[in-house]
Amino acid sequence: MSKTEFIAHVRESDKRLQSVSNHLLETASIARTLAAKLDLAEAGELMGLMHDFGKYSEKFQKYIRRVTGMLSYADLDSEDENNGGDHSTAGAQWIYRRLRKFGAAKNEYGKISGIGELIGQILGLCIASHHGAGLIDCLSPESNEKPKWRERFDKDDKLTHLSECEKNADDIIINRAEELVGAELVKLLDKAIVDILKQKNLSPKSKEFYLGCLTRFLFSCLIDADRINTSDFENERQKEIRNLTKIPNWQEAIDKLESHLSAFSIKYPIDEIRRNISESCLTRSQDKQGIYTLTVPTGGGKTLASLRYALHHAKLHNLDRIIYIIPYTSIIDQNAQAVREILGEEWVLEHHSNIEPDQQTWQNKLLSENWDKPIIFTTMVQFLDAWFGSGTRGVRHIHAMTKSVLIFDEIQTLPIKCVHLFCNVLNWLTQFGKSSAVLCTATQPLLNALKNPELGQVQLAENAELMGNQSEVQKLFDDLSRVEIHYRSQAGGYSLENAGTFLLEKFEQYSSCLFIVNTKKWAQDLYRYCQSHNIPQEALFHLSTNQCSAHRKTIFDKIKLRLKNKEPVICISTQLIEAGVDISMACVIRALGGLDSIAQSAGRCNRHGENAGKGKVYVLNLKEPALDKVLPDIHIGQQKAESVLKDFEGQDILQPNAMSQYFDYYFYSRSNEMAYSLPNNYSGTLLDWLSDNAQNTYVPKNDQRTTKYPLLMQSFKSAGQLFQTIDAPTQAVIVPYKNAKELIAILCGTDNNEQKYKALAQAQRYSVNVFPNVWRKLQENNAIQETQLGSGIYYLKDRHYTEEYGLSIEESGNLTFYDL
Incomplete structure (x- = not known):
């Protein structure tokens, strides 16, 4: 068989063949471009060259020729023995066996550096994992058996076909790979690794976690490069318009935004306060890169103020994109649309949910979405799943999070169990990934002052609060105070009948009422109660995440129109409405929840200060049996909120001091949950599995190694299989x-x-x-x-x-x- 006949893929539309050499060279070129953001271009290129090296085997070629002509190509990238066998391990073996020689000789003190072995492990791991369910385990989390990565790298030649592939491979592939796999590559990655290991303020656990972040970044570059090349082979016109190296014209976006802001008129006193917040963000955008906080009361105009900061900051530091990470899909449409209307369709991409499956196949490789616009709106679930979830669906977005501005909206909604994982990732992105971050909320959870800092806490920039010092933030809250909170409690909780009666009384009094509940069942039951009491259908609205985003937007638009026309409105919603939704009611009723949720709900009342007096917010303790089992976070939040309501009785519970007290009760009293506890049949935490694997009994771990450099000891795949951002996968x-x-x-x-x-x-x-x-x-x-x-x-x-x-x-x- 001549070398020109080795096939990597077959195009479905016209059965055109893509050669192995073309696929490897083109993927290598893309991976080089992506990895160059962190000065690791050669590492990206080498991975791309060798990732499908095993497709030079006769076994794979016989397989692909056999399936050519079939209607479905879903299994073309499968590594099942019946579908061409293992074609990813050969490239991993080739790289590892050459790189491990660097730093293998003893120095004058009789010690071995081990740098080449670590670099070979990192790059080989990315290649060996690119067709599976994400990065493979380095160690099995619960046993002291031979490391999984060594098992894979030592796999028999009869199964990986390495020797055969070396004979069959095109000269251009082998020659370029040999050029790359040398001292310069080792020097390049050595710097990236030493930059992490030399940090004096990092615990050993965090250092090993950061090495995992570096590995995930490189893995992301390879996965996205592979998918882009496969997609471009199928659709050549797409390739013609793609420009991976183009930095957005931030000045163009700045001009559009500044023109829009200059047209704003001052209708209410709150508009002047919002302008001042925006001006502060503009001034602080000129600061150096790092992690900052933006603590602004609800209704303070955070979306456009943070956009103004991000655009100017991105231009100053020559960054690639701006990413908004939002807690709920319900807010994405609204915020993305606001930005789209100012900047234009070509600037904004929304990434809502994971429609495509976890496992990579030839078919969904072509359809999966990459973040190819300057401004991305996504959710915290998507962000965390990209870093910690199983599969390769989300991991391709990790490289896009580097050299970017990351705006985290409503950061207090970060799941408790993910706190240390999140803090470590954010620190790596800002310290080593050339990104900046802004943590936005009215209820700042103080992620920089955790009880167990050695497990990872946010490393804030100097003078991190964009709104100034504590007294300036307090004044901002005082100036923006627009509501009164009233707590109503009944023994055993309000029944549906009593809660419904309370709602109808307030509706009669105020004409526009929003009732926010904790569960979908309560929302539906309360909606039906209102129907049964002859509330006009055109005035009654129900909202939950069982409605798609487009459906909810239609409902929001109807509500806004009725409010604008001074027509009566009752809206019953789950908590999806409580953060960031631009709706203003005369009266808001909130089922007892966490104080942060109460504060966010209050932001839907008298939002623009349009009422003569202060808006009315009522908090009711509803009858919610078994809530502690179904929604334990909300149940604990209720308990801690009641404590604060008692401590600050007669005072403004939305003030920063009350919120700090709440987080002390709620957030930090749960410090033992923040490293992501595992089910009872597992030892340690997910943080352990993704760092030093502290509980594993395998002897030659990093704390016992005699080499200067560590090895990766993570259980990546096992951690991904157990990780869930929310309590059940969706x-x-x-x-x-x-x-x-x-x-x-x-x-x-x-x-x-x-x-x-x-x-x-x-x-x-x-x-x-x-x-x-x-x-x-x-x-x-x-x-x-x-x-x-x-x-x-x-x-x-x-x-x-x-x-x-x-x-x-x-x-x-x-x-x-x-x-x-």
Whole structure:
């Protein structure tokens, strides 16, 4: 077989072949560009050259020639023995065996450096993992057996076909790889590694975690490069318009934003305060890079103020993109649309939910979305899943988080169990990833002052608060005080009847009322209560995450129009509405929850200071049986909030001092949960597994090694399998709301990958994330269907989606919510 005949991929549309050499060279070029952001271009290129080196084997070539001509190519990147076998280990072995020789000789003190072995392990790990469920384990987390990475790197030549591939490989591949795998590459990565290890303020655990971050960055560069090249092979026009090295014209965006801001008129006193907040952000955007806080009361105009900071900061420091990380999908549409209207469609990308499946296949490689616009809106779930989740779906976004401005909105919603994981990642991104970050909220959780700093806490920049010192922040809260909080408590909690009566009384009094509850069941029951008491249907609204983003936007628009026209409104919502949604009611009722949630809910009342007096916010303790089992975070928040309500009785509980007291009660009293505790049948924490694997009994770990440099000891794959940002994994399903029906038809019917990609991107706004128990019920009721066999993308049948409630298990629309 001549070397020109070695095939990597076959294009579905016209059966055109992509040679192994072309795929390796093109992937290497892209990976080089991506890794160059952190001055690791040669490392990226070498990984790209060797990632599919095993496809030079006769076994893979026989396989791909056998399937050529079939209608489906879903398994072309599978490593099953029946589908061409292992074609990723050969490249990992080739790199590791050459690099481990560097630093293997003893120095004058009789010690071995070990730098080459560590670098070979890092690069080899990325290559060996690129077809699987994310980075493989270095150590098995619960045993002292031979390290998993060594098992993989020592795999028999008969199974990896390394020797055969070396003979078959094109000269251009081997020659360039030999040029790269030398002292200069070692020097390059040695600097990146030493920069981490020499940090005096880092614990050994954090240092090993940071080495894992460096590995994930390189893995991300390889995964995205591989997917981009595969996608561009299928769609050559896409390749022509792609420019990976282009830095956005930030000045153009700045000019548009400044023009928009200059047109703002001062209608209320609050508008002057918002302008001052924006001016402070503009001034502070000229600071050096680092982690900053933006502590502004609800309604302070954080979205545009933080955008102003980010645009000017990105221009000053020559950064690649701005990423907004938001707690709820419900806010993404609104905030993204606000920015899109100012800057234009070409500037903004929304990344809502994971529609495509975890496992990489040839088919979903072509459809998966990469962050190719200057300003990205995504969720905290997406951010954390990219770093810690299983699979390769999210990891491709990690490199995009470097050399960027990261705006974390409502940072207090960070899950308790993820605190140390998050702090370590954010520190790595800002200290070694050339990024800056802003932690935005009205209720700052003080991530820089944790009880166990050795496990990782945020390293803030000097003078980190963009609004000034503590007294200046307090004055800002005083100036923006627009509501009064009233706590109403009944023994045993308000029943549905009593809560409904209270709501209708306030509706009669104020004409516009928002009732925010903790569970979907309460929202639906209260909505039905209002229906049964003859509230006009046009004035009554229900909101929950069982409605897709586009559906919720329609409801928000109707509510805003009625409020503008002074028409009566009752809105009953889960907590999705409490943060960042630009709606202002005369009266807000909040089911007892955490004080931070109460504060955010209060931001939906008298938001613009339009009422003559202060807006009224009522907090009720509802009858919520078993909430401690179903939603333990909310249950604990309720307990701690009640303590603060008593401590600050008669005072403004939205002031920073009250919030600090709340976080002392709630946040820091739970310090033993912040490293992500594991189920009882596992030892240690997820932080352990992703750093030094402290509980593992394998003897030659880093604390016993005699070499200067450590080795990676993480259990990456095992950690990813257990990691869940929220307490149960969710599966996205596209729902048949309005335009989504056309998108579903395209995804079901077309073989054109360009059409599929566009439809999938648009379908983000029409997807709903559901928990496993609901997913099982939908399957049992034949309510969901795969778009095409093997696509891993699902849609909901028409009869299971209603205008009132959204996704429904039963055809009637009566969904049993299990108190979720």
